[in-house]
Every structure is written in C-alpha cells, then in structure tokens.
Amino acid sequence: MNRGFWDHLKAPIIGLAPMDGVTDSAYRYMVCKYSKPTLVMTEFTNVEGLARGAIGMLKAFEYDEIERPVVAQIYGSEVESFYKVALMNCFLGFDGIDINMGCPANKVARRGSGAGLIRTPDLAKLIVQTVQKACKDFFNGITLEEANIRPKIIAALKKIDKYNEKDRRLLPVSVKTRVGFDSDITLEWIRHLIEVQPANITLHGRTLKQMYMGLANWESIGKAASLCKNTGITLLGNGDIKSIDEAHQKMTQYGVDGVLVGRGTFGNPWFFSNHSPTPQERAQAAIEHCKVFEKLNPGSKFFIMRKHLGWYCRDFDGARETRSKLMQSENSEEVKNVFKEVFPALEEES
Ligand SMILES: Cc1cc2nc3c(=O)[nH]c(=O)nc-3n(C[C@H](O)[C@H](O)[C@H](O)COP(=O)(O)O)c2cc1C
Structure with a gap:
C-alpha cells in the first residue's frame, strides 16, 4: 500500500x-x-x-x-x-x-x-x-x-x-x-x-x-x-x-x-x-482573514467572508451589534472600521 x-x-x-x-x-x-x-x-x-x-x-x-x-x-x-x-x-x-x-x-x-x-x-x-x-x-x-x-x-x-x-x-x-x-x-x-x-x-x-x-x-x-x-x-x-x-x-x-x-x-x-485568543486578537485575525481573502479573490464574493466575521465576533460587550454591522460590510477596510469602534488599538496594528 x-x-x-x-x-x-x-x-x-x-x-x-x-x-x-x-x-x-x-x-x-x-x-x-x-x-x-x-x-x-x-x-x-x-x-x-x-x-x-x-x-x-x-x-x-x-x-x-x-x-x-x-x-x-x-x-x-x-x-x-x-x-x-x-x-x-x-x-x-x-x-x-x-x-x-x-x-x-x-x-x-x-x-x-x-x-x-x-x-x-x-x-x-x-x-x-x-x-x-x-x-x-x-x-x-x-x-x-x-x-x-x-x-x-x-x-x-x-x-x-x-x-x-x-x-x-x-x-x-x-x-x-x-x-x-x-x-x-x-x-x-x-x-x-x-x-x-x-x-x-x-x-x-x-x-x-x-x-x-x-x-x-x-x-x-x-x-x-x-x-x-x-x-x-x-x-x-x-x-x-x-x-x-x-x-x-x-x-x-x-x-x-x-x-x-x-x-x-x-x-x-x-x-x-491551545492559545485562547482575546476578543481583540480575534478582531485582528478577522481583518487579516478578509485581506487574505481579497488577495486570493480579487473583486468578488466578499459575502463569503460574512459568516466568518460572525464567528470571529464574540465574547465581548456589544458583540451582537458589532456583528450586525459586520454583516453589511463589503470589504476589509469596512470591517476594520467596524472593529475599530470597539477596539481602537486595532488602528495601529492592521
Ligand atoms: C459547512 C460544512 C461543510 C462541510 N463540507 C464538507 C466537505 O466539503 N467535505 C467533507 O468531507 N465533509 C464536509 N463537512 C463535514 C465535516 O468535514 C465534518 O465531518 C463534520 O462537520 C463533523 O465534524 P465537526 O463536528 O468537527 O464539525 C462539512 C461540514 C460543514 C459544517
């Protein structure tokens, strides 16, 4: 074999x-x-x-x-x-x-x-x-x-x-x-x-x-x-x-x-x-994931990312409201701006 x-x-x-x-x-x-x-x-x-x-x-x-x-x-x-x-x-x-x-x-x-x-x-x-x-x-x-x-x-x-x-x-x-x-x-x-x-x-x-x-x-x-x-x-x-x-x-x-x-x-x-990410680390990863997705799928199908965004966005106060905003997003820049409202430190990192 x-x-x-x-x-x-x-x-x-x-x-x-x-x-x-x-x-x-x-x-x-x-x-x-x-x-x-x-x-x-x-x-x-x-x-x-x-x-x-x-x-x-x-x-x-x-x-x-x-x-x-x-x-x-x-x-x-x-x-x-x-x-x-x-x-x-x-x-x-x-x-x-x-x-x-x-x-x-x-x-x-x-x-x-x-x-x-x-x-x-x-x-x-x-x-x-x-x-x-x-x-x-x-x-x-x-x-x-x-x-x-x-x-x-x-x-x-x-x-x-x-x-x-x-x-x-x-x-x-x-x-x-x-x-x-x-x-x-x-x-x-x-x-x-x-x-x-x-x-x-x-x-x-x-x-x-x-x-x-x-x-x-x-x-x-x-x-x-x-x-x-x-x-x-x-x-x-x-x-x-x-x-x-x-x-x-x-x-x-x-x-x-x-x-x-x-x-x-x-x-x-x-x-x-076995690393347990913080909500901010998840947000950071979500933005990076969107960017990788855009690079691999130029100009199309961003809606595929939305379910992932829902999964990344959890375990913090206001996660539900943030999630519903993310569901309207059309690109990584918009995703970053939505997350920045909750995690201002993201601005420098991504
Ligand atoms: C959204 C979704 C898509 C799936 N697509 C495939 C697939 O393409 N090929 C496959 O062998 N199994 C597929 N599966 C089954 C998973 O590989 C796995 O067998 C199943 O989810 C059980 O494992 P889990 O409880 O760890 O999720 C899919 C499961 C889900 C939830």
Missing part, C-alpha cells in the same frame, strides 16, 4: 476537516499561520463538473505552501471523471487525494455521490481503485493529453503556479465517510473499504440520515479503529470535538490514530495551538 505523507506525520494527527464554503484557501492559510494542524483538506470538488470542463472549479485547488501536507478532496460517482480529476490533482502538486463518501446533501447523495456511495460499496471500491490507478499512472509518466483531458482544461491547469509535470510523486489515496446511510453499519462498511486499501479512513460518527443532528457516535468510531489495526490503514475519528484537550481525550479513549476537527475551529485560527 502507498501511504505517502501519511507515514511521515507527527503523532498524534489532529487535522482540519474539509468544509465546503468554509475551508477555502484563505481560511486554511489563516489556520496554518496561527496554529498548523497536522494536515488540511480542500473543500470537496465535483469530478463530473470539472472533468467536463467547468474550469472555474479549479479555484478550489488553490493552496499555499504553508498548508502542507495538503490533500485535495473530490466527490462524484462517475469513475472516468474521478480518474481525470485525480490526475489533475497529481499535476497540481497535492500531497494526497481524499474521496468524499460522507456528504449528506440531497443534491450530492441522491445522485449516488458523497454518502450515497455507502449504498453502493462495489462502486465505492471501484472509485478508490480508479483514483489509486490515476496516481500510479501519473507517477509512471502519463500526460494529460494521453488521459484524454480536454485541451481547455489542460490550458487552464498549465496557468496555475502549482502545475508541475517534473516532480512525479506517488500520491496516497484516502476516504472520508460516515458510519452508514440510514442506519449505523460501521463494521460492514469499513470492511468493504479495507479491501481496497486506502491509506487512511476518516470516519464521522453520524449516518447520512442524522445529517449534523444528535451526537457523533464515538463508540462506532472506536470499533472501526480496532478493525483497521494491523491493516496498515490509519483511522481518524471525526465529530463534535471542541478543543485540543477533547481531541486528546477522544484519541486515548477510542484508540484512533488521530482526529479531524471542523466546526470547533470556527472563528479561531488558533484552535490547533
């Missing part, structure tokens, strides 16, 4: 979970700058759309060197598209590729992608093998043209600064999934995945049906971890972790190789360091 960077991680593994609409390159940059998780993953990207030529989707594959190891996460149900997009990920210099088999959104799972793949284990396994094959073919020197990737996509890929056809590393393939579709079938499902030897499995302790409700079932995660022992596959648990202490407690209690943390990091790029 090829484990690539997974074999070189410092234990324990405490990584940033992929979150669509949240963990874009600006967010990952902030988290890596302030507390450096063991690894990060991109937001999930649809293979069918990209393989057919929706080159705007390549935006999701932007990353900074500070993020390494950085894993591209992809989703879909069409084997051929997985092959093509996995090859693109290799050319873009990622450290690994993760296949999403956990997204519960209707538009994803109803089409048999994301958590929908839990109901079609044969297809799920074929997809893992296909992505593994793409990684091997890349390593052995295949070109994008030989893989029948559309010229328009090849041209777009070659414009990305990370594009590299010389340094051909063999990327490891991992899977992120849930404990079941409408009921918990952890052991049966994980046994299927073990057959195709992904380097790592990340298990969120909820079924698709639970969406994000109730509590993640860490007992099931623990059983999956036992099953993976001595297979060469690492297992990361995921769900509801709110602090580094809790991450350590879960790892000890359930015997997992590590964890990924998602929502617990909102508004707190220091999450992975």
Whole structure:
C-alpha cells in the first residue's frame, strides 16, 4: 500500500476537516499561520463538473505552501471523471487525494455521490481503485493529453503556479465517510473499504440520515479503529470535538490514530495551538482573514467572508451589534472600521 505523507506525520494527527464554503484557501492559510494542524483538506470538488470542463472549479485547488501536507478532496460517482480529476490533482502538486463518501446533501447523495456511495460499496471500491490507478499512472509518466483531458482544461491547469509535470510523486489515496446511510453499519462498511486499501479512513460518527443532528457516535468510531489495526490503514475519528484537550481525550479513549476537527475551529485560527485568543486578537485575525481573502479573490464574493466575521465576533460587550454591522460590510477596510469602534488599538496594528 502507498501511504505517502501519511507515514511521515507527527503523532498524534489532529487535522482540519474539509468544509465546503468554509475551508477555502484563505481560511486554511489563516489556520496554518496561527496554529498548523497536522494536515488540511480542500473543500470537496465535483469530478463530473470539472472533468467536463467547468474550469472555474479549479479555484478550489488553490493552496499555499504553508498548508502542507495538503490533500485535495473530490466527490462524484462517475469513475472516468474521478480518474481525470485525480490526475489533475497529481499535476497540481497535492500531497494526497481524499474521496468524499460522507456528504449528506440531497443534491450530492441522491445522485449516488458523497454518502450515497455507502449504498453502493462495489462502486465505492471501484472509485478508490480508479483514483489509486490515476496516481500510479501519473507517477509512471502519463500526460494529460494521453488521459484524454480536454485541451481547455489542460490550458487552464498549465496557468496555475502549482502545475508541475517534473516532480512525479506517488500520491496516497484516502476516504472520508460516515458510519452508514440510514442506519449505523460501521463494521460492514469499513470492511468493504479495507479491501481496497486506502491509506487512511476518516470516519464521522453520524449516518447520512442524522445529517449534523444528535451526537457523533464515538463508540462506532472506536470499533472501526480496532478493525483497521494491523491493516496498515490509519483511522481518524471525526465529530463534535471542541478543543485540543477533547481531541486528546477522544484519541486515548477510542484508540484512533488521530482526529479531524471542523466546526470547533470556527472563528479561531488558533484552535490547533491551545492559545485562547482575546476578543481583540480575534478582531485582528478577522481583518487579516478578509485581506487574505481579497488577495486570493480579487473583486468578488466578499459575502463569503460574512459568516466568518460572525464567528470571529464574540465574547465581548456589544458583540451582537458589532456583528450586525459586520454583516453589511463589503470589504476589509469596512470591517476594520467596524472593529475599530470597539477596539481602537486595532488602528495601529492592521
Ligand atoms: C459547512 C460544512 C461543510 C462541510 N463540507 C464538507 C466537505 O466539503 N467535505 C467533507 O468531507 N465533509 C464536509 N463537512 C463535514 C465535516 O468535514 C465534518 O465531518 C463534520 O462537520 C463533523 O465534524 P465537526 O463536528 O468537527 O464539525 C462539512 C461540514 C460543514 C459544517
């Protein structure tokens, strides 16, 4: 089995979970700058759309060197598209590729992608093998043209600064999934995945049906971890972790190789360091995050930042009023002016 960077991680593994609409390159940059998780993953990207030529989707594959190891996460149900997009990920210099088999959104799972793949284990396994094959073919020197990737996509890929056809590393393939579709079938499902030897499995302790409700079932995660022992596959648990202490407690209690943390990091790029930021430090980080976002997304989509601003703005008198002003902001300068009303010292710092 090829484990690539997974074999070189410092234990324990405490990584940033992929979150669509949240963990874009600006967010990952902030988290890596302030507390450096063991690894990060991109937001999930649809293979069918990209393989057919929706080159705007390549935006999701932007990353900074500070993020390494950085894993591209992809989703879909069409084997051929997985092959093509996995090859693109290799050319873009990622450290690994993760296949999403956990997204519960209707538009994803109803089409048999994301958590929908839990109901079609044969297809799920074929997809893992296909992505593994793409990684091997890349390593052995295949070109994008030989893989029948559309010229328009090849041209777009070659414009990305990370594009590299010389340094051909063999990327490891991992899977992120849930404990079941409408009921918990952890052991049966994980046994299927073990057959195709992904380097790592990340298990969120909820079924698709639970969406994000109730509590993640860490007992099931623990059983999956036992099953993976001595297979060469690492297992990361995921769900509801709110602090580094809790991450350590879960790892000890359930015997997992590590964890990924998602929502617990909102508004707190220091999450992975155990530093508790003051409200002013959060405000400062919010402004910096806006600036990084603007640099990476010139002239567009600032509304994406507003949910982050809501998360940063907390734990001080008047936070609610400040938050509602931030929700109207259109750029980093306006954000800075709103925060300055509460924290005048910010003026010199940012
Ligand atoms: C807004 C949001 C977007 C998400 N997008 C993704 C995604 O793109 N890929 C993925 O594998 N999981 C996605 N997830 C699931 C998270 O990675 C994670 O499994 C889940 O939030 C549970 O972990 P937590 O309790 O630490 O947040 C998303 C979750 C949220 C809240």
